[in-house]
Amino acid sequence: MAEYFKNVPKIKYEGKGSDNPLAFKYYNPDEVVAGRRMEDHLRFAVAYWHTFQATGTDPFGPVGTAVRPWNHITDPMDLAKAKVEACFEFCEKLGVPFFCFHDRDIAPEADTLRETNKRLDIIVAAIKDRMKDSPVKLLWGTTNAFGHPRFTHGASTSPHAEVFAYAAAQVKKAMEITKELGGQNYVFWGGREGYETLLNTDMKLELDNMARFLGMAVDYAKEIGFDGQFLIEPKPKEPTKHQYDFDSATVIGFLKTYGLDPYFKLNIEANHATLAQHTFQHELHVARINNMLGSIDANQGDLLLGWDTDQFPTNIYDTTLAMLEVLKMGGFTKGGLNFDAKVRRGSFEPEDLFISHIAGMDAFAKGLKVAARIIEDGKFDKFIAERYSSYTTGIGKDIVEGKVGFKELEQYVMDLGKVEIKSGKQEMLEVWLNSYILEE
Numbered sequence: 001m002a003e004y005f006k007n008v009p010k011i012k013y014e015g016k017g018s019d020n021p022l023a024f025k026y027y028n029p030d031e032v033v034a035g036r037r038m039e040d041h042l043r044f045a046v047a048y049w050h051t052f053q054a055t056g057t058d059p060f061g062p063v064g065t066a067v068r069p070w071n072h073i074t075d076p077m078d079l080a081k082a083k084v085e086a087c088f089e090f091c092e093k094l095g096v097p098f099f100c101f102h103d104r105d106i107a108p109e110a111d112t113l114r115e116t117n118k119r120l121d122i123i124v125a126a127i128k129d130r131m132k133d134s135p136v137k138l139l140w141g142t143t144n145a146f147g148h149p150r151f152t153h154g155a156s157t158s159p160h161a162e163v164f165a166y167a168a169a170q171v172k173k174a175m176e177i178t179k180e181l182g183g184q185n186y187v188f189w190g191g192r193e194g195y196e197t198l199l200n201t202d203m204k205l206e207l208d209n210m211a212r213f214l215g216m217a218v219d220y221a222k223e224i225g226f227d228g229q230f231l232i233e234p235k236p237k238e239p240t241k242h243q244y245d246f247d248s249a250t251v252i253g254f255l256k257t258y259g260l261d262p263y264f265k266l267n268i269e270a271n272h273a274t275l276a277q278h279t280f281q282h283e284l285h286v287a288r289i290n291n292m293l294g295s296i297d298a299n300q301g302d303l304l305l306g307w308d309t310d311q312f313p314t315n316i317y318d319t320t321l322a323m324l325e326v327l328k329m330g331g332f333t334k335g336g337l338n339f340d341a342k343v344r345r346g347s348f349e350p351e352d353l354f355i356s357h358i359a360g361m362d363a364f365a366k367g368l369k370v371a372a373r374i375i376e377d378g379k380f381d382k383f384i385a386e387r388y389s390s391y392t393t394g395i396g397k398d399i400v401e402g403k404v405g406f407k408e409l410e411q412y413v414m415d416l417g418k419v420e421i422k423s424g425k426q427e428m429l430e431v432w433l434n435s436y437i438l439e440e
């Protein structure tokens with residue numbers, strides 16, 4: 001078996017003092033935090049598309065810069081097989097327990113769907129074979145129904161019924177292979193499901209069709225006995241100007257409108273949150289309080305740029321607040337933290353693939369520890385409970401219990417005089433958060 005990353009040893013935990021770029025400073029898989037091993041809390045995954053497919057191109061540099069140990073392989077199927085080997089070696093050396101893929105990441109598309117599916121079967125067999133003696137598992141599979149020119153106007157929301165049919169056939173196969181590989185979730189990210197101008201768009205039909213499509217996926221999952229979790233990944237824009245799955249709230253509303261909410265949860269991506277002009281925590285929180293937080297695409301955007309930069313997550317404030325939401329929902333069950341993140345064009349050495357993942361893993365490990373301490377101390381929870389305490393007695397309790405209406409409330413305040421309100425103490429709370437992060 002070829003070794004692709006010869007210069008990189010198995011990555012170990014060396015602790016805070018280490019300045020070895022190929023070692024963990026905070027991520028210690030066996031360390032128990034809040035009653036669970038770190039590895040089981042964080043459930044990291046490597047994204048096939050960024051780590052094994054991306055070549056470091058950008059709109060101004062169509063020639064990739066990435067130096068990769070498989071760059072000499074020219075036959076597309078030989079290359080696909082080599083990447084399977086490289087993926088398992090990479091995940092095992094890094095100690096990442098999961099990976100995620102789009103159907104078209106793992107096997108190149110051929111002229112017909114029949115031929116493409118045959119290619120997929122060959123690669124799926126190779127992955128299955130490699131899984132036999134590896135701890136590495138599939139977190140989720142998905143479909144790339146946005147890259148090929150047939151999907152220019154969308155997939156399930158395309159104005160062309162043949163394209164809808166094509167996307168359905170593609171998702172059918174991708175669900176089958178996800179099931180075959182023991183995938184724990186199946187993701188729907190709405191690629192080009194959106195529109196550029198209403199001058200040429202029947203939005204009502206497109207939304208109805210998107211719901212019809214998801215309904216067919218639910219039916220087919222039942223038919224084949226796929227018990228993975230279906231996830232929808234919101235994104236507000238890019239590639240289309242108006243993506244239908246704008247943000248958590250929009251997706252939840254859409255699912256409820258069409259009666260699909262029992263079958264789906266959300267896969268929240270940090271950079272998609274910032275594109276929607278929300279914080280990452282906001283998106284996670286909205287999903288969590290609706291019992292719909294399923295999984296996370298762990299990355300970060302650049303707030304000075306308006307597009308999806310998919311950088312590796314290194315901001316400890318964000319990872320802390322994200323892990324706070326994850327812990328508060330009781331931890332991941334089927335979901336995990338998928339690094340939907342790519343090294344910069346300038347970080348072109350193979351070693352950078354490891355360094356970037358280590359950076360993200362350490363940032364989330366630290367975030368987990370800080371979040372666990374915050375929850376254990378209960379200071380913020382106590383502050384919030386106190387802030388809303390007027391709803392636990394008297395008129396507040398009556399409001400919550402539905403015992404009063406406008407008439408009773410009018411009567412209550414009519415002669416009350418001055419109403420006392422209290423400071424929200426935002427700055428004090430921000431100092432508390434700083435203290436937890438700096439002291440943990």
Ligand code: XUL
Nearest residue numbers: 142189233269297308340
């Ligand atoms: C695109 C994106 C996708 C999904 C999977 O912005 O995040 O890679 O995660 O299709």
Ligand code: CO
Nearest residue numbers: 233269297340
């Ligand atoms: Co994503």
